[in-house]
Amino acid sequence: MLRLAWAGVAERWSLFVGAVLAVCLGVALVQSSLLLLISAATWEAPAGLPAIERMRFEEGMLVAVTVIAVSLGLSAFLAVFVIGSTFAFTVAQRRRDFALLRLVGGDRGQLRRLLLGEAVLLGTAGAALGALAGPAAVRVQAWLLETLGFVPAGFTGQWRPWILGVCVLTGVGLAVAGALSAARRAARILPLEALRDGGQTGHVMTRGRWIAGLSLAAGTVALIVLAPVAGPAGGQAMAMCVSICAALACTVLGPVVVPAMARLLPWRAAGALGLLAAANLRDDVRRTASTAAPLIVLVGLVLGQSVALVSLSAAAAAELRRGTSADLVVEADGPAGARIAAVPGVERVSTEIEVPVRLTTGTGELAYTELSRAALIDPAAYESAHPGSGSVRALRGRAAAAGPGALGISPGDAVVARVGDTDLGKLPVVAAVPARMGGGPALLLPAGAVPAAQLARAPSTSFVTLERGADRRRVTAELAAVGTVRSADAWLAGRAEAATTTSSATLLVVLGLGGLYALIGVVNTVVIAGSERRPEFAAARAIGLTRRQVVRMALAETWAVTAIGLLLGTLAAAGTLVAAVATMAAVTGDVTVAVPWPPAGALVAGVLLATGITNVLATRAAMRPALVSLLRTRE
Known part of the structure; x- marks a missing residue:
């Protein structure tokens, strides 16, 4: 059976080039993300750093590990999806071949083994190419992480010899995983039915596909309903998952949804070529749905995550603005509250010093230690600088309060905390401030909980309220000797800009290479669709259409499917x-919606341009052989 699989691949190699490319890129992305993840997790802090600075370094690398891990998971998901879609499309294009095999005595088991044998061959070839492309992907991804500030200068992916074995297993595993569903579908082909099959929806939408599609749609609705009651962190995580679930639902139900939407397009306005294109879309449901599938996932993921991150960042900035009461903000190193309070014209000051903290919650086997953040505050001053934060006046001595970024900590609990070289021991949680959309320190500690000597290099933020009638310019000039002074509005604007920049950087790292991979999957699908339509194009030319008219007809089909994919992907993003x-x-009682219009417009234009150019080139290539030879091969 492996020999037969090799013969099939060799005979129709042009159909499998896209599958090999999909496996190659998937392996390269997984290899790159895995090597960088291991490197980030084992990267050591520079020698000689103070204890708090070492913890701060570990905290930064933990963020990098999280970002890379999400990128790895997304790369694996996109690889399985793109490869699965590619194999499913190739199987759909070869239904008549499989019907002939069934007619000459091939059983279902042999057909499954044939397809899985092809998957092993293609997966091995793709894995070999992916292993060669992996180092380049590592360099690109490491450069991106360093440029965007997630890792320190000089960070590189450390090579591991066993990664070659992982590449082979990943390539073959991704190919086989992608081909399993297609193999099962091909094994159910009834020979006579397949030979006369015109691509009707009823043959595509099996019972299992209906169940999967409706389950994903129900999961989408459940995530939307549960997000508001899951708190800031849980709600944001659920919101991010909505577009993924919705995009998959639209993809699985694509053979029903895509043709239905195609009927709503104004085909008559495009004349006879438009009506012919509409008929082609209705006739080959599989091709239409398979072409739209990667578009839906690409747009749903990129646009959904972009809109959510930008909107949530804007909401966090608005929330911080409402919860901050100050005239000036001073950023300095170390405890600066006393020096600021001594400046004439200052009425009150709230100095907050954020430090990394190793936090242990729970007891016994349920104890859990994590690296988080704590803020050293003056309780009374904190309440005046952050209206609506509740009362933290009980925070004194050896005690702690749950901060705005706390998860699973509430008054009455006890936590074990360590800041740098200072072991604070077991602290009772005596108060809590409301959780914020933008997060914040998990723990609030009294100002004297950590020795001042350890805080000399720790960044502090002081919220300053001036006395009525004070000379603002003079006070600002005197405070400049302490640190960087900005008005509260300027500081808030800077925080909002920094949050947006961080969100954009995170999105670029997580979705940058993955989105490019998904776009290549879209182009790959268009190429396969065009290469297999040679007899159909020949028949169109035989009835009188010119080459230019055939190209226009095919382009109209592709752009119609692209528009439908963009619309369904946008609906999935709207769910998020x-x-x-x-x-x-x-959480906040207010709503802030921000849409990144330039990136969204660039995404739409880029997808239309990529599919349009690819379709024109593929159609022209399909019509390159002589018309007589194409008609002779028509089945």
């Missing part, structure tokens, strides 16, 4: 926005 808005309203 709805969940994010509901979470904002539940």
